[in-house]
Amino acid sequence: xxxxxxxxxxxxxxxxxxxxxxxxxxxxxxxxxxxxxxxxxxxxxxxxxxxxxxxxxxxxxxxxxxxxxxxxxxxxxxxxxxxxxxxxxxxxxxxxxxxxxxxxxxxxxxxxx
Amino acid sequence: xxxxxxxxxxxxxxxxxxxxxxxxxxxxxxxxxxxxxxxxxxxxxxxxxxxxxxxxxxxxxxxxxxxxxxxxxxxxxxxxxxxxxxxxxxxxxxxxxxxxxxxxxxxxxxx
Numbered sequence: 001x002x003x004x005x006x007x008x009x010x011x012x013x014x015x016x017x018x019x020x021x022x023x024x025x026x027x028x029x030x031x032x033x034x035x036x037x038x039x040x041x042x043x044x045x046x047x048x049x050x051x052x053x054x055x056x057x058x059x060x061x062x063x064x065x066x067x068x069x070x071x072x073x074x075x076x077x078x079x080x081x082x083x084x085x086x087x088x089x090x091x092x093x094x095x096x097x098x099x100x101x102x103x104x105x106x107x108x109x110x111x112x113x
Numbered sequence: 114x115x116x117x118x119x120x121x122x123x124x125x126x127x128x129x130x131x132x133x134x135x136x137x138x139x140x141x142x143x144x145x146x147x148x149x150x151x152x153x154x155x156x157x158x159x160x161x162x163x164x165x166x167x168x169x170x171x172x173x174x175x176x177x178x179x180x181x182x183x184x185x186x187x188x189x190x191x192x193x194x195x196x197x198x199x200x201x202x203x204x205x206x207x208x209x210x211x212x213x214x215x216x217x218x219x220x221x222x223x224x
Binding site: 034036044090105106 | 148212218
């Protein structure tokens with residue numbers, strides 16, 4: 001069965017620190033990978049997605065994610081976080097048929113100003 | 114373009130009652146997905162509807178059911194409510210492979 005594991009449930013960083021959120025998935029077939037973000041008081045929105053091609057995916061607001069197939073990982077990174085990045089981040093995996101998407105438990109990021 | 118709309122925003126029910134939650138997808142999206150977001154548990158897949166039919170369901174009891182109407186809007190019904198059904202219920206729509214667009218959710222509280 002598909003599963004998604006996010007390594008940290010809570011992360012606290014100071015502004016300008018670098019961010020890396022880990023995500024590992026379990027699925028034997030070809031997958032599509034996503035990161036979603038939920039800012040306080042707002043609904044979930046798509047941050048970036050990987051379907052194929054360059055394993056380094058650039059999303060909005062300088063976020064990037066790297067797909068490493070051999071490690072079944074899709075980690076999210078940002079070189080310098082801002083207070084406005086405070087949010088909950090969800091990694092998600094779907095089979096290429098797109099029939100359903102499995103989400104990780106989420107990582108709550110708090111950035112101190 | 115209107116986003117995914119859900120109603121009501123909040124719903125308070127008594128244990129044993131039934132709850133009905135509604136979702137309107139983005140125009141042109143035929144697939145609707147329902148997720149339960151309980152505190153600390155992330156998003157748990159509930160149901161997927163496409164072209165009026167249930168295509169897949171998650172590991173939830175049969176008292177969680179729903180339907181999709183000809184205009185692609187959808188309804189989620191939860192019968193015989195239990196306290197642990199209290200959660201945020203999210204609806205999403207998509208064009209396959211493009212990622213989801215989520216609604217703001219319905220906060221269901223069972224007392």
